[in-house]
Amino acid sequence: MEIVISVTAKVAEYLVAPIIYPFTYCCTYKTNFEKLNNEVDKLKNARDSVQYKVDDSRIKGDGIQQHVEEWLIAANKEINEVEILIEDREFKQPLSKKAEREANAIVGLHEKGRFDSVSFRTIPEETWLKSTQDFMHFESRKSTLKEILDALSNRNFNMIGVYGMGGIGKTTLVKEVGRQAKENNLFEKVISSRVSQTPQIKEIQREIAEKLGLKIDEESETVRAWRLLEQLKKETKILIILDDIWGSLDLEAIGIPVADDNGGCKVLLTARSQDVLSCKMDCQQNFVVDVLNEKEAWSLFKKMTGDCIENGELKSVATEVVKECAGLPIAIVPVAKALKNKSLYEWRNALRQLKRPFLRSFSGTQAVAAYSTIELSYYQLEGEELRRTFLLIGYAFISCVKDVICYGMGLGLFQNINTLEEARDRAHTLVDKLKNSCLLLDGDTTISIASRVQHVFAVENETSWPDKDTLKVCTAISLFNTNISELPQGFECPQLKYFHIRNDPSLRISDNIFTGMTELRVLDFTEMHLLALPSSLGLLQNLQTLSLDFCILGDIAIIGDLKKLEILTLRGSDMEKLVEEMGELTQLRLLDLSYCFNLQVIPPNVISSLSRLEELYIGQSPIMWGKVGGVDGERRNASLDELNNLSKLTSLEILIQDEKTLPRDLSFFKMLQRYRISIGYDWWSVGPWDGISRKFKLKLTNGANICLNEGHIMQLKGIEDLTLDGLPDMKNVLCEPGREVFPKLNRLQIEHNGNLVRLVDTMDCTPAPTIAFPLLESLFLRDLRNLEEICCGPLTAESFSKLKTIRVEGCDKLKNVFPLVIELTQLRTLELKNVFPLVIEKCISECHFQATYMQNDDQCSSHVNINNMLENICREMDKTQMKRFYPIKLYVQ
CATH class of the missing domain: 1.20.58 (Methane Monooxygenase Hydroxylase; Chain G, domain 1)
Known part of the structure; x- marks a missing residue:
């Protein structure tokens, strides 16, 4: 059973x-x-x-x-x-x-x-630690440099001083000391901070802490000092350079250890007076930086002017000029630049000016020489326009050319200028001339000249205020990081053209502040709290430029009264909505709303009312274009169609988050000379300014109604950086018979397109061949599942000839990178990710690598041995070709 x-x-x-x-x-x-x-x-x-x-x-x-x-x-x-x-x-x-x-x-x-x-958080290293270009290799400097380094090596010294007159080269010398000290491993870290005439303890603490990678948020100077002191005591070998000390400075109040048991921290100070170092700072050893001797001064002067000064009568005049410069590098360099390639009579005239007696608030013959030589360079500048630009940069504390444009246009500085684009070119030209003349080095002297020549009152970190008589003749007031709590009531400035207050949010401003300055042409309040603009602002009927950058703003409707306003910048300011009154600024030529991260609403018809607008910047502001709201369904926000009413628009930075709001009529594209347009991206993904003037980024999702065949993109002139993400209807990037394909394009990125078969197809184009991407340096292709080849058909030799970087990722059907007829002589980096071995073989062999190992089809079909195969390829590369493409990088993932 x-x-x-x-x-x-x-x-x-x-x-x-x-x-x-x-x-x-x-x-x-x-x-x-x-x-x-x-x-x-x-x-x-x-x-x-x-x-x-x-x-x-x-x-x-x-x-x-x-x-x-x-x-x-x-x-x-x-x-x-x-x-x-x-x-x-x-x-x-x-x-x-x-x-x-x-x-x-x-x-x-x-x-x-x-x-x-x-x-x-990354810890930034002083940039000058890696450069020696500013250091003058003269024997007098070399010996002093060696002595300072020896003193820093001495365990008995923890505080050392360097002194000499202004412009003698102290800062340059101590930076070279710091660079060599770090290079020779005397210190692991070297950090510096400029003290200036009125020390700002919190600012010095912040700068030192930042360079240490230490975050100190406490408001109390005492607590901040304790935090900094504890950190510095932990450092084994650190050198702190405190530059330009004018009097007693309490290092312990800053948080710098000064006792004998200060560990590995040493301090190097610079000052204009030996008494400051010896008596007020108790430095253990001091070193003087003297003027250049006659031979060194002549050598430096000759380096700046060239060998021409060795000839004939000019040499005797040049010798006298160098003598009047009194061995001061800050005098020698700008004078030499000013007189280079000038006629003999100009040299003689310059010499007479250098010898001219005058009264100044400076003491000492060398200080007088420094001022005199820079003043001479000022008068040697060609034309009133360049001289006024030099003074403006000084008293306005300008650090970027954009401010030169905005202030210069408002003050009527530029001559025979009709457009902002012309003003931009002129400003860049003027700034370059000043740089070449070495006249952007000494702000104090510039302000001194401006004070005498143009009656300018410009102060930084000061609490003083000019008297009434001075204000009556004053043409410019510039207050930077001041400690003034409140401006005088109703002060009279009938000649004032320029008024600038920066970084003083606690300053109280009266409602009638502008009553006595009706001739004002430029007003700049930066980093201020302005919950309501003063009502007297409406009296400024001559105002041309208004800047309210990085301010906390409340009611700004009064702006609508400024009928002659041409430039309005509200960069980085805190506001959610523009006022309708802004549409009354019919003379406006520039509107800057960059980095207004809370700005979402622009009332309808405001932009279209600005018919003279030439430049519009709203590239990082999340405007809700064309949104509808309200119980009656009325549109509550501006439409992009309004841009077509701006017939003079040449510069545009704009973010369009919803690509569906893009109008079909994009005729304004044709007028743009400079642009950064992002369509279909979030505001935080736009990225920082990268110096590219013509950039276009387009990202489409299903349902977006944009057709490339209508030529929207090709209406944009001279695109330099192009990103195309999506675009399901695109079969090839473009080929129009008889024309260049993107002749100015430097960078191209295409991704997430399943229908793209090739980038350039010239098979049916006549006349042929076509010039395609002659200046393209970077090409990035990602997730193009049907891409078979980059180009097809006849092309000229200039096509793709500048390519340096190729990145290909997720392009499964790509047969090769480029055909053999395309010479990639500039190629430096080839990145291939998520591609089959056969594609790798094609890519490498047709970039003129010798890849005999890859010719076996069986090996090409192996997924496992990709990295091994690439190693063998690199071994078997011809040495000449490897040198030609070095450093090639191959990435396979």
Whole structure:
């Protein structure tokens, strides 16, 4: 009976098993792959979230944690492997088991991706620590330099001083000391801070802490000093340079250790007086920086002017000129620049001016010589326009050319200028001339000249205020980081043309402040709290330029009264909506709303009313273009159609987050000379200014109604940087018969397009051949699943000839990078990610690498040996060709 049962059971097993097993397998197979799909989607979301944080941190200049970067690499690798696994299901049983293992691995990887922080603050190193270009290698300087380095090596000295008159070269010398001290491992860190005439303890603390990588947010100077002191005591070898000390400075109040047990911290000070160092700072050893001797002065002067001064009568005059410069580098350099290639009579005239007696508030013959020589260089400048620009940069504390344009236009500085584009060219030209004349080095002297020549009152870190008689003749007032709590009531400035207050949010401004300055043409309140603009602002009917950058703003409707206003900048200011009254500024030529991160609403018809507008900057402001709101359905925000009413618009920076709001009529594109246009991106992804003047980024999603065939993009003149993301209808980037394809383009990025077959197709173009991308240096192609080739058809030799970087990722059907007829002589970097080995073989061989190892088709079909194959390729490269393309980088993931 047991035998019968056993046999029966066995028969049942053979009969039932073939039926149950496939059913069980199918269920398990489906479950495993569903689980794998779910887990990889979760990992992708986690990966994208971490990547966004990483990208944002990099934009801010922060470093990225190494374990975060390693996790991103591992996540990308796992995602790529799983995608291959999901696509290849022919061998179901083993793949089902592998799917289960991969799903479990992804769960573990996902858990590891929960980071509290992805970045860390980077510690900036002084830029001058890596450069020697400013140091003058004269024997007198070399000996002093060596003596200072020896003193810093002495364990008995922890505070050393360097003194000499202004403009003698103290700062340059101590920077070279710091550079060599670090290079010779005397110190691990070298940091510097400029003290100036009126020391700002908090600012010095902030600068030193920042360069140490220490964050101090406390308001109390005492607490900040304690934090800084504790950190500096931990440093083993650090040199702190405090430049330009004018009097007693309490180092302990700053947080700098000065006791004998100060560890590895040493201090190097510079001052104009030995008494300051010896008596007020108790330096243990001081070194004087003297003027250049006669031979050194002549050598420096000759270097600036050239050998021409060795000839004939000019040499005797030049010798006298150098003598009047009194061995001061700050005098020698600008005078030499001013007189280079000038006629003999100009040299003689300059010499007479140098010898002319005058009264100044300076003491000492050398100080007088410094002032006199810079003043001479000022008078040697060609034309009133250049001289006024020089003074404006000095008393307005200008650090960028854009301010020269805005202030210069408001003051009527530029001659025979009709447009802002012309003003921009003129400003750059003038600034370059001043740089070449070495006249952007000494702000104090510039302000002194401006004070006498133009009755300018300009102060930094001061509490003083001019008397009434001075104000009546004053033409410009510039207050920078002042400690003035309140401006005088109703002060009279009938001649005032320029008024600037910067970085003083606590300053109280009366409502009638502008009553006595009706001739004002330029007004700049930067980093101020202005909950309501003074009502007397409406009296400024001659105002041309108004700047309210980085201010906290409340009611600004009064701006509408400024009928002659031509330039209005509100960069970085805190506001959510523009006022309708701004539409009354019909003379406005420039409107800057950059970095207004809270600005979302511009009332309808405001922009279209600004018919004279030439430049509009709203590139980082999240405007809700064309949105509809209200119970009556009335449009509450500006439409992009309004831009077509701006017939003079030549410069545009704009962010259009919703590509569906883009109008079909983009005729204003044709007029643009400078632009940075981002369509379909969020405001935070626009990125910082990178110096590119013509940039266009377009990202489309399903449902966007934009057609490239209408020539929208080609209406833009001279695109330098082009990003195309999406664009499902695009079959090739463009080819129009008889024309160049993007002749100015420097960078091209195309991604997420499943229909693109080739970038350039000239097969049917006549006349041929076509010039395609003659200036392109960087090409990035990503996720173009149907891309077969980059170019097809006849092209000229100039096409793609400047390419330096090629990055290809996720282009499965790409047959080769470029045909052999294209000479990539400038190629330096080739990055290939997520491509098949066959593509790698084509890419490398047709970039003129010798890749004999890759000619075997069996080896090319192997996924496992990609890295090994590339190593063999590099070994077998011809040395001449390797040198030609060095340093080539091959990335395969």
